[in-house]
Amino acid sequence: MEHDSISRYRRFSRAVTRQVGALDQSFLGRGRPLGSARVLNAIGQGRCDIADIRAYLGLDSGLTSRLLRGLEDEGLIETRTHPDDGRRRVAELTPAGRAEFDAYEELSDTAADRFLSAHPDPDAILAAMDFIATAMNRHAVTIDRVDPTSTAARYCLARYYDELARRFEEGFDVALSCDPDASDMVPPRGAFLVALSDGLPVGCVGLKGNGGKLGEVKRLWVAPDARGTGLGKRLMAAIEDEARALSMDTLRLDTNRALPEAYELYNRNGWTEIDRFNDDPYPDFFFEKRLV
Amino acid sequence: MEHDSISRYRRFSRAVTRQVGALDQSFLGRGRPLGSARVLNAIGQGRCDIADIRAYLGLDSGLTSRLLRGLEDEGLIETRTHPDDGRRRVAELTPAGRAEFDAYEELSDTAADRFLSAHPDPDAILAAMDFIATAMNRHAVTIDRVDPTSTAARYCLARYYDELARRFEEGFDVALSCDPDASDMVPPRGAFLVALSDGLPVGCVGLKGNGGKLGEVKRLWVAPDARGTGLGKRLMAAIEDEARALSMDTLRLDTNRALPEAYELYNRNGWTEIDRFNDDPYPDFFFEKRLV
DNA sequence: ATATTTATCTGACTAAAGTCAGATATAATG
């Protein structure tokens, strides 16, 4: 018996396959084939567009059609043509379908809950799961503009502040920093972007504007799980695009010596170090970039 | 979008399912249905007994029979009746079957390798995978007697010594401790047990004897991943059984104040604190237990 | 206006997976 990395990976794979397989078996217990259950779940998760469902589940159009017909015959869903495009169709759960979907959710939830609550340290297990899922979803991180007061944004900011408090020698207190007002990071003055990996926020960046041609980049953060994947660079590129769309021509930012990877990121991506431009107590370095 | 524990578990589950599904697709690429491939792999892993294969893969006996017949027709396996029981049959790979099995192994290995080497920190990923797999295999930890010089035993001991070096204020050097000779932990003088979770060692304990009625318990270790699951108690019960089987009637052990959980374990399980019985520089506490 | 593309549906398939009731031979039990 060896303990090299490949056999460890495969041990993990066996363990998880067994766990996931058991859930599939319990899904079968509701007397519906797995294919139908998967379609019902996709619709319950809000995928109403049939082309979307087909792409998500990787199904043939004929098969999809028949599965939908089956769910319709059971009275679990209703379909109608898409309001904007007469070729497409959209599906929706009926009340009975909603009840059935909830039953499936319940099965998933109890499977998850039973596993997590049986473990002496559920938080550590969840952290390990986030880490692995983020690694597996690496190619599929989306960057979305959100309101800086949304759940996802606040989740990121809380982790960002925690990290500053840990890494700055002098600690960190938001109140002492030049905290941009949320309204400065909302169009038309600015923007706030969150990187999502299958729904979990793994990074953020803010753009603070005053209505003029000068903007300031704030709150760049990448989750520890997602570091080393070029996400910081992607977020910076995305926020520059936002700035251009708001007709800005110059961006500024500040950073602290306790964050050397950020300093490197700015240096490598066309930013120039400039003189101090504010009296915030935390930053040590100041950068500027002209947008073309 | 919420970030509660259930949705994090399910995000993990989705990510892994997709990864596993991709591997299944690549298996299909070898032109054999998944069912046959799974049986071939089970045989290649050394499951020769057909009843065992059936139980492992959860298949109907008729289906198993047909899948085996198919592999036999392809010239990949041979079956013959079990030497000890004329009703049972055993399967074995032919050279062609071995080659085919190796091709499947190659697919798994490259999938694992591609994933691990694409990540900036493969060691952290593997640690997280071990942690999760151990948690999922919790109910399936076996305790086996092994030679203390075997790979599994040395793996455990190396981690045990590392941990002592980290936790003892004064550090730890095996050479200074009363290191029992390996021959004292092998029958008929003693024993060495390793706890395996699907092949990965997650704990150990040694029994050092001198041929008489007195034995000494040494090297009790439980992997951090497996703590909180009662494995320490199971290992201690198993080593007591070994001692009884060797006709011992009294066991002793020593421990250090830097290992309070061990102290508690002995206190809770029928051990009595006694006076120092050796001049090893490391231990602070000494225990004895009479076996009934 | 006509031609082409796109999204979905239908019918006619095939392949794979799974079920079930015997049949057969061996092993274990009283």
Add this chain to the structure above:
DNA sequence: CATTATATCTGACTTTAGTCAGATAAATAT
């Protein structure tokens, strides 16, 4: 010894999954 249990096999199914070639109707391009 007869009886019962066990392991496997075979034949005759059903269900599920997946494929493919049109048909239909709406959208888009020329």
